[in-house]
Amino acid sequence: MSQGAVTWAEDSAPLEQKQAEESPAKNADLDSITKLLIWIQQNEGQVDLEVGAVNEAGLRGTKAMRDMQQYQVAVKLKKYMAVPLGEWNKSSEENALVLLKKRFKEPEWDKVMQTYWDSLPQRDEIITKETFPPAKLGLLQDPSMAAFVRIHQDFTRNVLRGAKPHIVKDVRAMLGRDISLEEFKYWTAMVASYAFTFPDDTDPEKQVRVMLPLVDLINHGNRDEANVKLFRDENGDYIAYATRVIKKGEELRHTYQAGCERNDHALFHYGFVQDLPEPKLAAQDLPSGNLYDDSAHSEADYDVGGPLATEEELQRLKDILAAFPTTEAEDERLLTGGGWMDKLLGRKPLTDSVERLFVTYRMLRKKALRLTIERLRANLASSSAEL
Ligand SMILES: C[S@@+](CC[C@H](N)C(=O)[O-])C[C@H]1O[C@@H](n2cnc3c(N)ncnc32)[C@H](O)[C@@H]1O
16 A cells, blocks of 8 residues: 655654553453544544444445544554564565564553554455465465465565575574464464555655554555545654545545456455456456556557557457356356255355455456457447448
């Protein structure tokens, strides 16, 4: 998640000082999110949102507490509340090591931050490329994504066992204790999908990554749906503000990365997929696209007269669709429990969350291909009719 520019003033009061004013006994019975909201306000923050389920599937997110005007602040976080992760262009593994080192070597800070740690998803709740179970990757029907996932997971493992000495020679020596692969994968996944990039405190030319309590509970919205933006004010504090009028109860969303409009990108980097009214192809299904780059073409290229409005492109897309081992309808049946035959045979819909996510991904990928093929066919027919 990449954000705007910042100017800087003096350091704010240290977090530890503020924490001392809190009464642990008073907060003992509250749930982790209520504690988080109180903690942020006790530390000079501002909170004008609520946290809860934002869709039928129970996705956690944030909503406006009241009608909001454009530029109104939804959350303000003092700069000392941010978790520093180091430079933005390092791997998530390196950012995770910065975080873990601070946690282990500064127990007082770690204790103060416990309210934040408690607000994060549990280990089995985070589903990203770092944690995708290798045994289930076949369900994606996407060998190239499966290969990228394996490469990433190998890299994480290799960093931990010291096989990448240019990053760290001895993780144990660096952290002062052992850490299991599962824990390292979890923190790498958290950093990869919950961190933000901002200009540095001292050198605005340099970008750094940080984790931001509460701000990181705001979900992604595509460019046309997003209603919140993030920036740092002149004191270096972090602010999420409304980019338009927002109604009470409306979900707050900001754009993590424009690429998330394509499901292969959103799944790989953030572990979610979207069923959009006008679905976009997976980036890798564009003629020169791949998981990391869809910049050479856009959907507009399929319009009449566009560079991709050709018979060859139509055939290329049809070939991709025909090569999948199951159809879109078959995938849908796996998710819904489907037709009379399935019921007769006692077949139940998939319940495992990773399996459902992977099958949904492949189904939506086929849907986008099907709709693009239909559109392209119609565009080609209308251009030949004009001749
Ligand atoms: C920065 S967190 C946002 C808060 C998160 N929903 C939570 O409750 O902790 C990013 C994660 O939220 C989920 N997420 C964000 N935007 C989403 C969206 N538009 N649809 C589905 N899941 C989304 C994904 O699991 C993603 O990895």
